[in-house]
Amino acid sequence: MAELLSSPVNPAFALLIAGFLMALLPDWRQRKFVALAAPLVALWLWMQVSVFGSYGGIHIAAIGLDLQPFRFDGLSRIWALIFIIAAFINAIYSLHERDRVQDAMAAIYGGSAMGAVFAGDLLSLFVFWELTAITSVFLIWRAGTAASRKAGMRYLVMHVGSGVLLLAGAVLLHSQTGSWAFEHIGLETGLAGWLLFLGFGIKAAFPLLHSWLQDAYPKATISGTVVLSSFTTKMAVYALARGFAGEDILIYIGMIMTAFPVFFAVIENDLRRVLSFSVNNQLGFMVVGIGIGTTLGINGAAAHAFADVIFKGLLFMSVGAVMLRTGTAKATELGGLFRSMPFSAFFCLIGAAAISAFPLFSAFVSKSLILAAVADEGHWFVFGVLIFASAGVLEHAGIKIPYFAFFAHDSKKRPKEAPWNMLLAMGIAAFLCIFLGVNYGWFYSLLPYPVIYEPYTFVHIVGQMQLLLAAIFAFGLLIRIGLYPPEVRMTILDVDWLWRKPLKHLALWLNAISDRLFAAVENAIDSKIQNAGRSLTALLSPQGAFARIVPGGVLTGWAAAFLLIALFIAYLAKS
Amino acid sequence: MAKASKPASKKPTADKNTSSGGADGKPDDGIHPAARPFLWLGSHGVQRNFMWFIGVLMVISIAMNYIKKPYGYFEWEAAIGGYAIFGFLAFTFAVLMGWPLRKLTGRSEDYYEDEGGEDDG
Numbered sequence: 162m163a164e165l166l167s168s169p170v171n172p173a174f175a176l177l178i179a180g181f182l183m184a185l186l187p188d189w190r191q192r193k194f195v196a197l198a199a200p201l202v203a204l205w206l207w208m209q210v211s212v213f214g215s216y217g218g219i220h221i222a223a224i225g226l227d228l229q230p231f232r233f234d235g236l237s238r239i240w241a242l243i244f245i246i247a248a249f250i251n252a253i254y255s256l257h258e259r260d261r262v263q264d265a266m267a268a269i270y271g272g273s274a275m276g277a278v279f280a281g282d283l284l285s286l287f288v289f290w291e292l293t294a295i296t297s298v299f300l301i302w303r304a305g306t307a308a309s310r311k312a313g314m315r316y317l318v319m320h321v322g323s324g325v326l327l328l329a330g331a332v333l334l335h336s337q338t339g340s341w342a343f344e345h346i347g348l349e350t351g352l353a354g355w356l357l358f359l360g361f362g363i364k365a366a367f368p369l370l371h372s373w374l375q376d377a378y379p380k381a382t383i384s385g386t387v388v389l390s391s392f393t394t395k396m397a398v399y400a401l402a403r404g405f406a407g408e409d410i411l412i413y414i415g416m417i418m419t420a421f422p423v424f425f426a427v428i429e430n431d432l433r434r435v436l437s438f439s440v441n442n443q444l445g446f447m448v449v450g451i452g453i454g455t456t457l458g459i460n461g462a463a464a465h466a467f468a469d470v471i472f473k474g475l476l477f478m479s480v481g482a483v484m485l486r487t488g489t490a491k492a493t494e495l496g497g498l499f500r501s502m503p504f505s506a507f508f509c510l511i512g513a514a515a516i517s518a519f520p521l522f523s524a525f526v527s528k529s530l531i532l533a534a535v536a537d538e539g540h541w542f543v544f545g546v547l548i549f550a551s552a553g554v555l556e557h558a559g560i561k562i563p564y565f566a567f568f569a570h571d572s573k574k575r576p577k578e579a580p581w582n583m584l585l586a587m588g589i590a591a592f593l594c595i596f597l598g599v600n601y602g603w604f605y606s607l608l609p610y611p612v613i614y615e616p617y618t619f620v621h622i623v624g625q626m627q628l629l630l631a632a633i634f635a636f637g638l639l640i641r642i643g644l645y646p647p648e649v650r651m652t653i654l655d656v657d658w659l660w661r662k663p664l665k666h667l668a669l670w671l672n673a674i675s676d677r678l679f680a681a682v683e684n685a686i687d688s689k690i691q692n693a694g695r696s697l698t699a700l701l702s703p704q705g706a707f708a709r710i711v712p713g714g715v716l717t718g719w720a721a722a723f724l725l726i727a728l729f730i731a732y733l734a735k736s
Numbered sequence: 737m738a739k740a741s742k743p744a745s746k747k748p749t750a751d752k753n754t755s756s757g758g759a760d761g762k763p764d765d766g767i768h769p770a771a772r773p774f775l776w777l778g779s780h781g782v783q784r785n786f787m788w789f790i791g792v793l794m795v796i797s798i799a800m801n802y803i804k805k806p807y808g809y810f811e812w813e814a815a816i817g818g819y820a821i822f823g824f825l826a827f828t829f830a831v832l833m834g835w836p837l838r839k840l841t842g843r844s845e846d847y848y849e850d851e852g853g854e855d856d857g
Contacts, residue, residue: 308848427834428842497778503771536809544810548819552826571778575766620807623800624819630794631823637787639831646834652848654841661848 168217169210171231171279172203172241173289176248176272180296184265192264193256199268200249203275207241215281227341229281235609236463240278240399242607243467244271246593247391247474254478254586255384263303267388270296274392278399282341283331283357286400290327290364293393294320300385301377309380315657316377319370320393323363330356346404358405364397365448366441368417372657374440375425379433379490383481386433390440390477395466398447402462407454412535415452416546418445423553425655430648432480432490432562436473439516439558442550443469449547450531453538456610461530463608468515468523468597475512475590476562479505482583483566486576492561492648497571505579506567508587515594517559517629518551520622523597526604529616552632559629560636565648794820 179199183192210216210233219228248271255263270293277289294317301313333353335341348354366374374394378386405411422438422445429435443465450462482505483498484490499506515522518529528551535544578584597604605612639645699705767775776782798817805814812818 423830424833424837425841427831428838500767500771500775500778503768503774539809541810548822549826549830552823553830556827556830568777568783578768619800619804623797623804624806624808624813626797627794627817627819628823630790630797631820632827633790634787634794635824635827635831637790639828641784641787645831646838649838649842650845651838652843652845653838654843654847 169231169233170206171217171276172206172245173272173275173279175199175203175206176268176275178272180265180267180269180272183268184261187261189259189261189264192261193252196252196255196264196268197249200245200252200271203245203248204242207238207245213238218281225339226284227282228285229342230276230285231279232281233279236399236403236459237278239463239467239607239609240395241275243395243470244275244278244392247271247388247470250471250474250586250589251384251388251391253582253589254387254481256582257580258382258384260303260382262299263382263385266296266299267385270300270388271392274396277396281343283327283334283343284341286343287324287328287331290360290396291321291324293396294324297389297393300388301381303385304380304382306380312377312380315661316373319363319373323360326356326360326363330354330358330360343403345406348405348408348410354405358408361397361400361404362414364393365401366394366397366418366444367414367448368421369656371418371441372655375434375437375655376657378437378440379431383484387474387477387481390436390473391470394440394444395470398444398451398462398466401448402451402459406451406459408452411448411452412540412543413452415445415448415450416543418442418448419550420445420546420553423550423557425653426553426557426561428646428649429557429653430492430650432492432495432566433477433484434653435492435557435561436476436480439476439554440473442554442557443473443516445550446528446531446547449543450534453531453534453540455534455537457530457537457612457614458534460605460608460610460612461527461532461534464527464530464604465524467604467607468527468594471590471593471597472512472515472523475508475587475594476516476558478583478587478590479509479512480562480566482579482587483576485583486579487574491650492565493650495566495572495574496569497567498574498576499567500571501575502567502578504584505587506563508584508591509563509567511591511594513559513563515598517555518625519629520617520625521595521598523594523604525598525625526601526616527597529621530612530614533614548628552628555629555632556636560633 176199179195179202183195186192186195213234214232215229216231216233219230220226248268251267251271255267258264273289273292273296277286277293280286280289298313298317298320301309301316303309330353331341333356334346334350337350337353346354346357348358363370363373378389381389401411419442422441426435426438426442429438447462447465447469450458450460450465452458453461480490482502483495486502487495487498489495511522515524518524532544532547535547579587601616636645798820801816806816806818807814808818812822815821
């Protein structure tokens with residue numbers, strides 16, 4: 162008992178309990194206090210764990226169940242910390258909101274993501290995995306629009322489906338190995354491994370499975386989008402790092418993930434959707450690092466996930482501030498907002514510099530680790546695509562977001578600056594973007610493995626500056642000569658078109674056809690039954706044929722005939 | 737005789753999300769005080785010519801390759817201005833591909849209207 166009490170407590174519980182508590186608290190001030198306090202308590206619990214290990218395990222010998230809900234090691238440690246930081250910043254960002262459902266769901270969602278990261282067995286992982294899906298969808302639905310309701314349903318189908326695949330894979334794996342442990346899985350485990358891989362891949366927004374992200378995130382509430390960008394995809398990246406590190410296929414999946422969103426983001430008008438494509442792009446870098454699978458690659462993926470939560474959150478926050486004040490995130494309706502929202506513009510520029518990997522900013526360090534890992538393994542083509550994608554990131558997240566929202570043509574909109582709490586949240590995130598880029602030694606100390614890599618060499622800095630400056634120069638030139646595609650209000654189709662249009666219509670058509678078919682069969686059966694009924698009625702009813710008075714001779718004749726037949730059959734049987 | 741009551745003031749109320757009037761009585765242009773020193777960033781000339789400033793910086797960064805010869809894992813990384821050429825071409829390619837991609841995938845804004853449209857949400 163004493164051992165149990167002195168055992169470290171899972172920091173995820175702080176957020177989970179806070180979430181359930183907030184659901185019961187009607188007073189918004191109390192809820193906000195809990196929302197701010199919970200990440201601090203989680204951080205304190207996180208700091209109490211000094212030794213790597215698995216704590217609070219539950220073993221039920223009768224059914225051979227061994228649950229490890231709190232595994233604290235190098236990999237889970239860094240992911241948990243960034244989730245705690247994100248929960249705290251997000252709580253500040255949404256201080257002005259008075260939505261009990263969102264407050265509660267955001268906390269439970271963050272706690273579930275952390276719980277998944279600490280899960281040492283596949284069953285615990287499954288529970289938290291599904292809990293993230295169920296809670297996060299409320300952040301989409303609370304936007305209250307018809308589009309958000311439908312997008313939320315599509316999101317839920319994909320994410321619950323991901324959990325089902327996870328569970329199926331876990332059960333299959335258990336039948337093969339006799340263990341529920343969540344360790345390296347690998348695709349060599351066959352169907353079980355593939356099911357788990359696909360389950361993780363849906364949440365990591367693998368190509369062709371990615372559209373839920375661009376579909377749902379831009380339709381969520383303003384703070385909901387910020388919260389969503391922090392947890393789900395990074396949790397999936399963690400799961401891949403834990404279960405499938407070193408799988409070559411991830412290198413190529415990640416490579417595609419970095420490249421294809423670049424093209425879509427160029428022509429997208431909704432800035433929150435642009436950032437959603439950017440989420441995909443940055444996830445690609447992490448997935449490549451995991452696919453490389455060396456200690457440098459895994460460190461790179463972990464570092465980039467950590468940095469991404471902050472700079473991507475910052476960009477979503479700045480666009481959210483614009484949306485709060487102007488009511489839109491459409492590039493066509495924005496521009497010149499730096500005049501009235503200078504602090505939001507400044508923080509947005511810091512986020513843009515961080516995601517673009519300018520020296521002294523966080524991604525310069527984290528992305529370099531991944532690129533070095535790729536180059537070390539001699540993947541020259543993948544390396545080239547990642548450099549291309551780095552220029553692409555600059556285009557859509559580094560330039561497009563701040564330029565079209567805060568600069569470009571003057572939209573004549575003069576909204577108020579964002580509320581103080583939003584500015585504070587953005588300020589903390591901006592500080593961290595620079596802090597991680599400058600104090601990279603501290604950043605390295607959080608990574609799962611020891612790091613021997615110096616990002617700030619003369620040649621590296623010059624090379625990166627060349628890449629970025631040349632790309633910005635190209636932007637200016639293309640704008641000047643009119644070759645940059647102008648922002649246009651339109652819908653850009655993605656892979657989800659397949660099930661939102663043709664498959665939907667096919668389903669509706671099949672439904673209509675089956676309705677008609679069933680109706681026709683039903684009518685046919687009904688008419689047969691009615692005919693039979695009529696015949697029987699005609700035969701047996703009081704007015705029927707059997708009831709009619711017939712001459713006695715006819716009946717005698719029938720009786721004699723039946724008797725003869727019976728005698729004949731009896732004779733045959735006897736002989 | 738009872739005074740005729742004054743009609744209610746028709747003074748427009750400021751949108752709660754837009755800047756309120758200046759305290760000094762001057763007409764409010766909605767500019768944030770912290771932004772005033774940077775208003776030149778919004779001028780057409782600055783925005784149009786900003787690229788030349790970046791261009792000069794780019795040339796300087798390329799010239800730095802002569803101070804210390806670049807090196808890298810792959811051959812093109814060791815070329816003078818290799819990253820600048822790659823960055824320029826990559827960016828231009830990504831942007832120019834937007835034209836055919838928009839033709840291919842662009843639809844009217846109410847394309848998904850049957851499900852409530854793609855509104856700001």
